Amino acid sequence: MKNGATIILDWGKLKFFLGEVLRNFSRNTGMQVTAIGTVAITIVLLGLFLFVRGALADVGSRLLDQIEVSAYLRTDVTPAQVTAIAHFLAEDPRIASARFVPKKQALAELRERTKGTIDTALLTENPLPDKFRIKTHVPDDVPAVAASIRRLSGVDNVVYGQKIVQRLLQLGAVLRRIGIAVIVVFFAVAGIIISNTIRLTVFARRREIAIMQLVGATGTYIRLPFICEGLLDGVIGALLAVALLAAARIALWPRLLEALPWVQLAGMPVDARLLVAQLVAVGAAIGVVASWISVGRHLRT
Amino acid sequence: MKNGATIILDWGKLKFFLGEVLRNFSRNTGMQVTAIGTVAITIVLLGLFLFVRGALADVGSRLLDQIEVSAYLRTDVTPAQVTAIAHFLAEDPRIASARFVPKKQALAELRERTKGTIDTALLTENPLPDKFRIKTHVPDDVPAVAASIRRLSGVDNVVYGQKIVQRLLQLGAVLRRIGIAVIVVFFAVAGIIISNTIRLTVFARRREIAIMQLVGATGTYIRLPFICEGLLDGVIGALLAVALLAAARIALWPRLLEALPWVQLAGMPVDARLLVAQLVAVGAAIGVVASWISVGRHLRT
Amino acid sequence: MKSPLPAMISLRGVTLVYPNGVRALDNVNLEIEKGDFVFLVGDSGTGKSSLLRLLYREARSTAGEIVVDGIRVDRLRRKRVPALRRHLGVVFQDFKLLVDKTVWENVAFAMQVTGAHTRDVMRQVPRVLDLVGLSHKSRMYPGELSGGEQQRAAIARALVNNPKILLCDEPTGNLDPANTTEITALLQRINLKGTTVVVATHNQAVVDRMRRRVVRLSDGRITADEERGYYYLGLGQTQVLSG
């Protein structure tokens, strides 16, 4: 009589086990294809979402990177006040650059902008004030920075594309929140669907599982092939998703660059190998967890 | 011996049939819950997508509805030319409004905008030109309209937020295309998942189906309860989705309005009853088609 | 002695080779007339179940002609198969009960698929359950029955439509002698009412007691066909048809 406590692993057993997994895996091809397809589509959508989210953030900042704050100074501003303001602007970490524009240059710029429609010959003196041109690192800081500058002495008025910037910022915030909600829902959906698939696989084999138990198989012994099946589903699905994403990148990238030439998408810092590893890990984890839970439920009864 | 060709429907049969459907439906509660959940989530996402798509279009146009084209006229423009331009602008169907702004008013506006930073007392004569302020019906037309106005005689220069408008328009176009792709993928996913679920249900009952066939049941007789099961799954899932969407509207609407006060979301013309009917119809169709296909596959073997 | 009447069941040169290459039946010729009672005997794995399977088209013959109640079963179109099966009562060797239906429902189901009136179902089902002595278990599921009870449920289902032909595959394998005697008597009564009965069995006692026609299979061939035979090749008038 064999001693059930001592499990000696030999090559035959491993071969048997792998055969078992491959058999389960290949027997219900249709089922596996749909399970893998589900994982693949979920992960493709996840990948797409991550990309779109990244791209949108990038697009948002690029869309607004021309936004600058103009701080008009009072006509009676003193040089000391100007220095103090320059100092203040240089110290604020949110500010990327601040340039002093003397009124002479401002007039030249106005002239340039309106292309000779202002007849400067008519001016006996420059009517424009001195100003600072300020850019922030991120557009989100613009309103706050503008407000803090407005409080400085010597500053007369602070102007930027208030309305449009505000709206874009609000929109961005809402979209970000919706995005997070969508990704949470997505993970829930993926989990439910894959666990559902494997639960049904187990359900379809409930009679076989009951027999295995009657013949003396332990829970782990019965569980293991299913776990491996889930793992395979997850990994293959993830690899498929990675392939689809890569294909999409190759096929759609040039068209995207063409459609949005001002976005330097190529510059987005993505470590492809890390991303692939992460997506595959997500797939594997989903497969293993889903099958573990699903099989467990049937073993208990 | 009964004549199989004459099927007489009596109350007992109907009761039996409904019992059959309800029994199948309630036996594997877990399975039904996941199937219904899948339909519900798919349809919720579909509803959300449709809403976001509609909202984005609305937001896009509202974001840009302040965008106006300024057509500066030459200082030597003749009254006849001004009339001709006004005429042209009035005739272009893409243009919503065109207002003539004499230079006096322009100066007042400039003064207002720079809040007294231009010392108008210094001006011996108004240095600004006359201009037209033009608004289009849709932001997309802005660049073309601007170009056509620039060609008119008497027009010196046409100015609008060129860069930002262009970028927003490009972005909108790209997002629209991505949106269509996502919705197509979504429908494919929903179809695959639901058909998968029902196929597995059928697969789990393959032995029972084989026995029914051996006892003389026709394909239709076996199919019908499954079809009804699919229908129930689809309809219940859709109703659940509608309930979730309604709850989301009630719970999130005020917060959305608060976040984006400038978007008059309330004004979006949605016929709630029609939408509900459509979503339920989509759910029912998915359920019936998926189960029809799935059961057929198993009956053939 | 051959009757001039058209046979109820007729196999001519029937061969059955399963997809895995096993030749289960080999050039079988057999005529069973209306009202016959035939025992199909033979060692395990000689093709008894296979022969029955051909008659209700669970298996399709590789060669030969099969006629059941005037229907060319070997040529029957898929769509017509349910109608054929409704005219046959079959007791399967492995019962084939629907595990998610009670005994009552299992038996009723076979009637309902024929489109029977509900009031007929309500009258007929308790009757056959009573015949096999299973009335007290009618609300139980197959998983809650003993082996013999399941077998009797399967017999009840085969009887419920009052079929012209009754095919029984090892119908007493799980029954005690008393139950076996009862079921055998039941089959005999049904046969007396005109039903053609074919019983594949290993039960020597049943065959020897009944003394009815015995068709002997051996490795897929009919090796003997006795009019009043015993389980073991005995005294009956032997007429080997083929082999």
Add this chain to the structure above:
Amino acid sequence: MKSPLPAMISLRGVTLVYPNGVRALDNVNLEIEKGDFVFLVGDSGTGKSSLLRLLYREARSTAGEIVVDGIRVDRLRRKRVPALRRHLGVVFQDFKLLVDKTVWENVAFAMQVTGAHTRDVMRQVPRVLDLVGLSHKSRMYPGELSGGEQQRAAIARALVNNPKILLCDEPTGNLDPANTTEITALLQRINLKGTTVVVATHNQAVVDRMRRRVVRLSDGRITADEERGYYYLGLGQTQVLSG
């Protein structure tokens, strides 16, 4: 005569009430010693299978004490059940073969779950398949076997681990007399080598030919226990334990 040795199987006041309320066993007392050969007889539905089910813990007794090979089966923790089952060989009344494994794999599986060496599996499996006369079908799936072949596959699986205790539920219900005789002789040989054998059966010929201990069940109670009994209550020394 009672032996002072500790019994291999011992039931004391065992009652089994199924969830649906059926009282399958009612205050059963039974001692089976190491090396015994016991027939369990009784009408269909009297609790034979239920009694066996208690021994390998497919069912759990409602009351009473069950000891199998020194293990208190009625108190065994779930985690220890597989180990118990590996020490028993069970031939199930409905075979319980894995439909997606070949005969060879079905038999091997019962060995593999014990953690047996692959080379032992390769040696032992063909041996038991040969014992039941199924070597030529070892690569086939249960769905491709006749009823009797499936039954023999189930017997081979029960034997493969050389169990101390062999429980057979109607092991010859689908077998022809020749096969039945062979299987019975096999069980006897195994018993001679020291294995305790319990056989629930309806086969009168087998019981009457063997003349071994016969335990008679009736409505869940043991009504007779004869040392050298017949299928029908006969000459053997009667010792009713309870009822």
